[in-house]
Amino acid sequence: MNTAPIKIRETVADPNLQKAIYTATGRLMAHRAGSVAPLADYQDLRTAAHELKRHTIENLDYYLEEFERNVIAHGGEVVFCNDGVEVADFILDLAGKRGAHLIVKSKSMTTEEIDLNERLERHGMESVETDLGEYILQLMHQRPYHIVAPALHLTRYQVADLFTEKLGVENEVVIEKQTKIARAVLREKFLAADIGISGANFLIADSGAVVVVENEGNARLSTSAPKIHIAIAGIEKLIPRATDLNVFLKLLGRSATGQALTVYTSFLSGPRREGEIDGPEEFYVVLLDSGRTKLLANAEKRESLFCIRCGACLNHCPVYRKIGGHNYPWIYSGPIGKIITPQFHGVMQDPWLPFASSLCGACAEVCPVKIDIPRQLLQLRAEISESKSSTERRAFGMYAWLMRHPRLFALSGKLGSIFTPRPKNAGWIRHLHGFISVGPLKKWLQERDLPPPAKKSFHDLWKERGK
Amino acid sequence: MSDSRTDILDRVRAALGRKPGQPPQPLPPTVFQTRNLPTPERVELFVQQFAKLNGKPVRVRGCAEACSVVRDLINGKTAVVSNAPFLRECGITDLAGVQTGFTARDELSAACATADFGITSADFALADTGTFVMLSSPKEARLISLLPPVHIGVIPANSLLPNLDELFSRVPKPADLSSSMVLITGPSRTADIEQILVRGVHGPGEIYAIIVE
């Protein structure tokens, strides 16, 4: 039940990958710390963000309707979709009516969640990822490694070979030149595309607006050059007012990459207005459920919906920093992935996942919206453990019984101490043989030496101390 | 999709135990941190922050100097200039060789796609983050600050605001004004490959701020 996929062992044993993950996340941690230090009210901002999200989520129906009214008032349309199939159907239907074939896409975890590109391409659309990291991954048919730094695990040599293979260019290992190659290819796509698809970092209820933050400019281009803009977002992305961005924008960039503001923050409401020279002629916002209402129904779990996808928890997680983004079963990795994967998919699909944490709490400490991830993990563990009867359950039942009987606890300790084979110099144990060397002890000894039980317990020594 | 709409709203209400039309709980108003910063200090701060981002700030006295700086920068290369009245005031729209006065999207897009420079003004600038705030309008198209590889923003010093708080305090509903408000903070960049920073990925890789005092 609690065995992790074999791939984890491979990742941990790969020194290059270990170095890449550790240094990249280390850098992001340092950037965040540097940008947060000068904010005297940083903790107050976190509390404000948490409260704003709680308020919005607890009144979500109201804000969904307000949002819809305002999108329509500005000339746009809102499309509610139960799941990814409905999203794809809507887009394909629209594309059919408009004779559209080419789509440019900016980075959106929500669209990865529903495998949107695959669905669209199966029906003859060309849907091009335009964020550099995502573009590379699309060519490689790989999933993102990290919410904010999707190609974290790749080297320039891999990128060079990829471009040569897929774009037919000469092998180029200089990163700046690789970027220029991608820029040129994608520029053509932006200007020829029929539809631009974006995600949304925030949906603003009082404005009917979509907020997209980025550093490259591909989201601006995707939402400004093509005649049709479709923004796709989970229903939980709502915040009540444009002025609430005053809280969230101060937290998002800093938490993600250590930037006070990302290079571009776009606040988009509706198609272009009368007199505006450019901008899309049609504007759609797709509001996706796909399991979110299930979390909403649970008063404890709905806190997971506060997430603003900054990636800070990933960067600070000592487990993520060892296993990287591809060892998580779903598109969302790191601590947030650890709680929402079972919350969306059911706890028994990947029952090992909530246990793959030392509960260190580094994630909760840096989460800009103060999601108590360790607490959610503990609740998921309780759900998993209590739904099964197993040897482990019986073992803990025994443990509890023993702990309520102090004299028997002392006796068991004594027996353990007598029967543990000890190295001659009474040092720590490196190997155990025979029937003792099973299960937990065997696993412990895979990685480190084991301390032997003390010959005399503290109880014994206290008596000898004579007080 | 009206069925899905009803489904989802019904599920949301059921999950929260709320009735249709039920008003939300009260929400406290946004708190703005006002920052008392006289204009000369705003300019200093903006220049400092803009430079930190690898933007190139230039302080000038008066429109004539602004125009002269722009002329030297573009140095005969192609430039698209927006329809901002401030740029006309400064004479920048009249510079030899620049393209301006676009009102149609296709022509604008074609011009921007090949121009070396995109020259705009801005509605506001934020001193503490070195940010341009641009609202899309008949005066300012979106693509001018986006397609050409170099963006020059020419702004009057009194368009500078101290911080984001001040912006949202003055513009609590950007959607009332425009279909697009964009905050531009430095040149386009990425660190997607090996975490090595590269500028000018899709947006401009070089950005100038000409602050007219």
Place this chain on the structure above:
Amino acid sequence: MPSGRVSLFVTCIVDQVFPKVGLAMADVLERAGYQLDFPPAQTCCGQPAFNSGYRESSREVARHFLDVFRDSEYIVVPSGSCTAMISHHYDDIFENDPDMRKRASEIGARVYEFSQFLTEVAKVDDVGARYDATVTYHDSCHALRELKIKDGPRRLLANVKGLTLLEMEAAQECCGFGGTFSVKFPEISGAMARTKMDSIVKTGASTVVSIDSSCLMQLEGAIRRAGLPIRTMHLAEVLASR
């Protein structure tokens, strides 16, 4: 001169594996002027069962704890994780039992991690200890993040005569123990321990000190496996040295 009565809750791991830590803690507290008692019926705080999701079992153990220590004025514990279990998680353990929650909260208010007791209750930074060594301090996670313990142990160490305190880069990174995590995910746990070890080695310190024996056990296990000449010591043992 601080005074009062302190009940020792040594924790199951100290009782069974590292009893000398408990004795050291007792020595330091006595020297600081406190009268000590050791309720012999004590066993465990319930954390192993709780962390593994067996709430009913953890409730049984927690009830026993609250019973054993019901009359204690102060309860001092040589472990951040056990202290945090009692003061922060008993509320969740008894979530459906308002009476027990109240009891847990009252007793929880009297529970202190050892270094925290010294700096916040006894209000001492210098216990008159002597220990000649270069030392680096490992912040155990529950102590750091749940109990907000960070400067106290460092101050106490800095005041030990002959001791040079060196700060390691990865001081606040988890050692990888996490209870059953270390057994269920040994490769990840081991890799985390090795990262800490590298950081310790980089400081050049001869000794690594923590306020949690479980962390020390994890680190010592990795250090011995690597054959490195680095000592692990509990803060109590350092402070008891003369």
